[in-house]
Amino acid sequence: MNNKTQITNIEELICKLNKHMQDNNLNSNIYQYNGGSFLLLENIEEEGQINEFLEQYIDDNEIEYNIDMIMSSGFSDEYATCHNCGEIVNTQVYEHRQVECLIVNECELLCKKCLDNNLDQFIGEFINNSNKAINSALFTEKELLNLEFEKVTENFENGLYKSMNDDPKSILNDFINKYPNKEFVFFLEGGSPYHAEFSLYSREL
Numbered sequence: 671m672n673n674k675t676q677i678t679n680i681e682e683l684i685c686k687l688n689k690h691m692q693d694n695n696l697n698s699n700i701y702q703y704n705g706g707s708f709l710l711l712e713n714i715e716e717e718g719q720i721n722e723f724l725e726q727y728i729d730d731n732e733i734e735y736n737i738d739m740i741m742s743s744g745f746s747d748e749y750a751t752c753h754n755c756g757e758i759v760n761t762q763v764y765e766h767r768q769v770e771c772l773i774v775n776e777c778e779l780l781c782k783k784c785l786d787n788n789l790d791q792f793i794g795e796f797i798n799n800s801n802k803a804i805n806s807a808l809f810t811e812k813e814l815l816n817l818e819f820e821k822v823t824e825n826f827e828n829g830l831y832k833s834m835n836d837d838p839k840s841i842l843n844d845f846i847n848k849y850p851n852k853e854f855v856f857f858l859e860g861g862s863p864y865h866a867e868f869s870l871y872s873r874e875l
């Protein structure tokens with residue numbers, strides 16, 4: 671007869687893992703992520719130690735699932751926690767993938783959800799600022815339109831290639847002089863490491 675307890679409660683396993691990490695002074699940690707849990711690994715050594723613990727635990731309790739089915743995990747050089755809500759965000763930028771977070775006010779990391787909730791404050795940093803452009807990987811054009819912005823002009827290019835010499839500073843100055851009752855933001859629509867494609871949006875003051 672098998673007198674080992676069948677673990678059906680994932681929370682219990684997570685709780686035991688948390689305790690194990692504390693008892694062993696590990697720097698890895700478990701956070702909330704997309705409604706589930708996320709194991710943020712500090713380094714490969716800790717990953718090894720944690721896997722050992724989990725394998726032993728799964729073995730002892732005859733659990734039929736593995737850790738990947740219980741929670742996501744990643745290393746701390748690719749993930750961070752939102753400074754506002756504490757949720758884990760992937761800080762890596764890949765092509766064709768929605769950006770999950772942004773650094774605002776120089777050093778504050780905010781997830782997309784928190785940015786959405788403070789959109790007006792976030793937009794403030796970009797208004798009449800020729801050094802910054804709202805990245806289309808983070809905010810869609812629709813979200814800009816919802817804030818009552820409308821496209822003024824598009825297809826600006828700036829970069830290392832010949833003729834890509836649109837200068838955000840002079841573009842902005844021209845438009846501010848022409849339309850003193852409006853405010854402007856640049857919208858980064860694409861590009862490469864060597865050039866940027868952007869457009870200008872405005873709304874009434």
Ligand SMILES: [Zn+2]
Nearest residue numbers: 752755781784
């Ligand atoms: Zn957040």
